[in-house]
Amino acid sequence: MKFVKIKCIIFLFFTLVQVISLKSQENCEALLIGDTVNLSVSGYNGSIQWQQSSDCIIWTDIVGFVNENEQYIVNYPVGEKYIRVKITNSLICEYSSWFGDILKLKVINSTNDLQVGDRFHGGIVFYINGLGEGVIAPQSDQYSEVQWGCFGTNISGASSTSNGFSNTNAIVTGCATRPIAASICDELNLFDYSDWYLPAIDQMEELYIQKEIIGGFTSELYWSSSEVSANNAWNKNILTGESSPLWNKNQSYCVRCIRSFNGTEENKKTFFNCIVEDPQPLEITAQPTSMVVCKGDNANFFVVISNSLATFQWIKDGEPLLDSINSYISISDASAIDEGIYKCEITDLCSNSVTETINAELNVIYLEVDAGDPYGLCTSDTYLTLHANTISSHPFFSGEINYLWAPSYALSSTTISNPIASPSVSIEYKVYINDEVGCSSFDSVFINKQNIYNDQQICVVSFDKETGKNKIMWVPNTEVGTEKYIIKKQISPFNFYSLGEVLSGESPIFIDYTSNPSLGSSIYKLSVIDTCGTESNIVFCEYHKTIHLDLTMEGSDVACLTWEPYEVQYDSFIPEKYYLYRGSSPESIELTDSIDALSNFFCYTEVDGLNYFMVATAREDCAGEEGSRYLSFSNIVDNSEYVGDNEIIIDSEFSVFPNPADDILNIRSTKINIDFSFNIYDAMGIEVFVKAELVNEIMKIDISNLKPGVYFIEINGEKTSRKKVVIY
Incomplete structure (x- = not known):
């Protein structure tokens, strides 16, 4: 429902009349239980009925309040309370009453319920201490140009930076000059209060902090009651917040007085006066206009009518919009669903006639x-x-x-x-x-x-105990557009060929199934091919050379190991130690000792029976991968050719005997019929061909046609193993 625009003036009446601005009225009038509101209305033409509400929606008549002047005593319950006047005259408005503006009250039990910004007993509350005590400032200055007073005289008791009340009393007692800043406040009787005082400098700081809430400051510089010396007093710049103790007391500045309250605050009166005009015939003076807005923006349609009592209903695409019953409609965060044709139906409550606005279209651009x-x-x-x-x-x-x-x-x-x-x-x-x-x-x-990535490097190359072959390991770089890694092997100095490839995203390990670790060291490099198909230059990749281990016996029980050291091009990685492994079988081999990497020779004493040996080195923090540790192992060697008719145990599944051998070499296993094969290579790595037959789970190999020397037997079962045998 649309209420008539009226002229309403709120007064706090003590000895002077205080006019309350619209901004202050929005802050709400805080009143104690027992305070009185003097209600009055003028300019009306009809019968009067004062009404009250707790929510500004449901209104009830105040029984007996039918006169133009009434006294309303504030009572329970506490909280928000609204008061308005209803005017009725069927000769002017046949179908409806009309109303004055609304007085909003904040009813409180005690001053403990006050908040900063409340309008209360003489001004705006700008400071509270949580104990029901606080300070109030009026919304206008009390003096624009006045001296602090008594220049050259030191006022005893006026130096407090926090207690303006005691300062003011000391100043008006010790300084006879009039008017001065302190006397303006001391003699002030505003809204029936005579306990005003000039604020101390700390209280001026609170005024500065809440200046937007208080309002009405007309100048920059304001006096405080805090004296510095016989010639100077504290001054506050209310615009910048700067405080200065250097201002001469004979200079003239503004004054804003304040007063304090506590839990014993007395009840007072408030005046509320409304001037109500009669409703006018309905006339649309401004139509809604079509709009084009961006998605997410706000859109607003409004209609302006003459001063008439009316209701509004907005309609979109022929359908009434729920709760859109004001003279305007606001659409926030506009989207495609809000597009359409809008208009407003306006009902004149006096004549009960309906008027429609023109159509306004809303288009929302996405x-x-x-x-x-x-x-x-x-x-x-x-x-x-x-x-x-x-x-x-x-x-x-x-x-x-x-x-x-x-x-x-x-x-x-x-x-x-x-x-x-x-x-x-x-x-x-x-x-x-x-x-x-x-x-x-x-x-x-x-x-x-x-741009092609030329910095890919190998971490280590190593003997792989699972396959008996060499393996190459690296840390992939996932942010350089690599499609795959190409593993290169040296076949002659400066001549490398491609062994295979590993796609980006796969495990960065490659097994060289062409390798024969027992025969000697191998040298590897790595290149990358990016998603554009361009291959990096392997010149930028440092080669890595595997450790190759040999064994000799000195006497019957001293096994001496000699190895080709692990090598990286340009010495970008130099081993610090070599770790020595020993065991009675390849599976039981374990770390026994370590030596400084400056040596590549080590002897075990008291070697009894068949033993297996291996050497390794470790690389830390490969390719910047903090905390990583990569081990490079040599091939495994044994002393089988020195221990006579011994049986070589291979991976706990196969055994080869005798070693050394003459005419027949035997392979024994319960798995000999299950996916099993073997190959024999000479010391140059060239495969030799022999005849064999299976007799009672023993594969008997005829080696009578082979020349005496060192050979390698490679057994391929679930995994591949290679061992040295001696033929004499």
């Missing part, structure tokens, strides 16, 4: 830009064309689209939809667009300049 998916720019590519694809839900209203690309680096233009980009490094471009309405959007696209 503007979007797509800069595309990430691009990959290969080493051989010098440029590419960017594309900003723009979509507007209302192209007609959007009109011309403006573009701005950032950063401008390597772009042919920053203000077109499809600039040419020629970056030499990877970069992210953002495109910002806006239309003629002011709608905007942005998107980004990443350009990955795939």
Whole structure:
């Protein structure tokens, strides 16, 4: 329901009349239980009924309040309370009463319920201490140009920086000059209060902090009651907050008095006077207008009518909008669902007639830009064309689209939809667009300049006990556009060939199944192929050389190990130690000792029976991978050729005997018929061919046609193992 715009003036009546501004009225009038509100109305033409409400929605008549002057004593319950006047005259308005403006009250039990910003007993509460005590300031200055007074005289008791009341009493007692800043407040009787005083400098600081709530400051500089010396007193700049003790007391500045309250505050009176005008015939003076807004913006339709008692109902696309019953309708965060035709039905409550506004259309622009998916720019590519694809839900209203690309680096233009980009490094471009309405959007696209990565390095190469072959290990770099890794093996000095490849994302380990670790060391490098198909130059990859271990016996019980050291090109990794392993079988081999890496020779004494040996070194923090530890193992050697007719145990599944052998070499296992094969190689790694037959789970190999010397037997079961045998 629309109420008539009236002229309402709120008064706090003590000895003077206080006019309450609209801003102050919004702060609400705080009143204690027992305070009195003197209600009055003028300019009306009809019968009177005062009403009250606790929520400003449901109103009830105040029994007996039918006169233009009434005294309303504030009572329980505490909380918000509203008062208005209802005027009724069927000759003027046949179907409805009309109303005055609303007085909003905040009813409190005690001063403990007050908050900063409340209007209360003489002004605005700007400080409270939580104990029901606080300080109030009026909303206007008390004097614009006045001296502090008594220049050259030291006023005893006026130096407090926090107690303006005691300072003021001391000043008016010790200084006879009038008027001065302190006497202005001491003699002030405002709203029937005579306990005003000039604030101390600390209290002036609180005034400065709450100056926007208090309001009414007309100057920059204000006196405090805090004296510094016979010639100076503290002054406050209310605009900047700066306090200064250097101002001469004979200079003239503004005064804003304050008063304190506590839990014993007395009840007082408040005046509320309304001037009510008669309703006028309905006339629309401003129609709602069509709007075009951007998605997420706010849209507002409003209608202005003459001073008439009326109700409003907004309609969208022919359907009434729930709760849209004011002279305006606000649409926040507008989207496509809010688009449509709006109009307002206005009912004149005096004549009960309905008037419709003209139609107003709301269009909501949804503007979007797509800069595309990430691009990959290969080493051989010098440029590419960017594309900003723009979509507007209302192209007609959007009109011309403006573009701005950032950063401008390597772009042919920053203000077109499809600039040419020629970056030499990877970069992210953002495109910002806006239309003629002011709608905007942005998107980004990443350009990955795939310069070939030449820094990929091997961590270690090692003998792999599971397969009996060499393995190559590295730490992959996942941020350089690598598609796969190519493992290279040296076949002659400076001549490497490709062994195989590992795709990016797979385990960074490669087994060289062509290797014969027992025959000697091997040298490896690594290259990468990026997603553009370009391969890195292996010149930049340092080669790694495996450890090759040999064994000799000195006497019958001293086994001496000699090995080719682990080697990395350019000495970028130099082993610090070598770790020595020994066991009665390949599976039971374990660490027994370590020596400084300056040596590549070690002897075990008291070697009894068949023994197996291995050497290793360790590399820490490979490729910057903190906390990593990579071990490089040598091949496994044994002393079987020195221990006579002994049986060689291989992986707990196979045994080879005798060693050394003459005409027949035997392989024994319960798994000999299950996926089993063997090969024999000479010392040069060339496979030799022999005949064999299976007799009672023993594979008997005829070696009578082989020349005496050292050979290697390779047994392929669930895994591959290689052992040295001697034929004499």
